[in-house]
Amino acid sequence: MKKTLYTINTVNNFMDIIFKPFGEPFAAQTEGLTIYNIMDDSLLKETLAGGGVTANVCSRMLSYAQAAQASGADGILTTCTSVNEATKYIRKFLNIPVMNIEEPVAEMAVANGTRIGILATLPTSPAAIGRVIMEKAAEAGKEIELVNEVVDGAFDVLCSGDREKHDRMVCEALYQLAEKVDVIAFAQISMSLLPHDPVNVPVYKIGLSGFEKNYSMMNE
Known part of the structure; x- marks a missing residue:
């Protein structure tokens, strides 16, 4: 069965440290799986500046997740530990599995x-x-x-x-x-x-x- 996974990333070098070493090989060995990636490095910058997740970070992540769901995502994986509180919050607004990678x-x-x-x-x-x-x-x-x-x-x-x-x-x-x-x-x-x-x-x-x-x- 075909499945589509979206990742939400908060660093602009995510291809080198996340997708290529982990996501791409997993997709290659998992029949029918397609992975798409969303990146917004301002999410981490604002989280660091605020000493934790802000309401604005939660709002933007929810928008990304809802867009992914509307695009046909079967699941969403957030790859940044620092924003996991936002991931937990936005789950209630979605109809697909949403989790943090850690x-x-x-x-x-x-x-x-x-x-x-x-x-x-x-x-x-x-x-x-x-x-x-x-x-x-x-x-x-x-x-x-x-x-x-x-x-x-x-x-x-x-x-x-x-x-x-x-x-x-x-x-x-x-x-x-x-x-x-x-x-x-x-x-x-x-x-x-x-x-x-x-x-x-x-x-x-x-x-x-x-x-x-x-x-x-x-x-x-």
């Missing part, structure tokens, strides 16, 4: 740890994914502790095109955090291509699992 990572972290490290390169990301992790923990009746680590400046370095420096900065934080927690959840998909040495705890990265779960929801 949700499966939150579920895996809760299932496999109690002291959960959250590694991020944006200041808004730990609180955003942390809310989802806490919701999943409550659903599971499990008490957990969150340990947040933000690699200041690494996201700007990545956006400037210096992936090598970005990776060095994040790896250093990763190795230190791994000594303090049971599991680690990467808070952003922009970090998911990070090459790193093995660590002694599970590391859950945002990416393919989000596409898989959204597609599964589309077929329920």
Whole structure:
């Protein structure tokens, strides 16, 4: 059966860090699936400036999602952790599955740890994914502790095109955090291509699992 998935992206390099490494291969291996992409990098800029999702961000995301639904979308996947509160809000106005890409990572972290490290390169990301992790923990009746680590400046370095420096900065934080927690959840998909040495705890990265779960929801 043919299915159409729309993604909503908040960074202008989403093709290199999201669609080509994750979305395109998933579509290629999933018969009948077509993926279209919406990008508005002002969504993240406004969220960062406001210290969280604003009413205006919610309104614009709802407009994009409604347009996608009107265009024949069977599901919508938001790829930015920082705006997941808006994704949760707009679900009630749509008739198709709408989810944020980090949700499966939150579920895996809760299932496999109690002291959960959250590694991020944006200041808004730990609180955003942390809310989802806490919701999943409550659903599971499990008490957990969150340990947040933000690699200041690494996201700007990545956006400037210096992936090598970005990776060095994040790896250093990763190795230190791994000594303090049971599991680690990467808070952003922009970090998911990070090459790193093995660590002694599970590391859950945002990416393919989000596409898989959204597609599964589309077929329920």
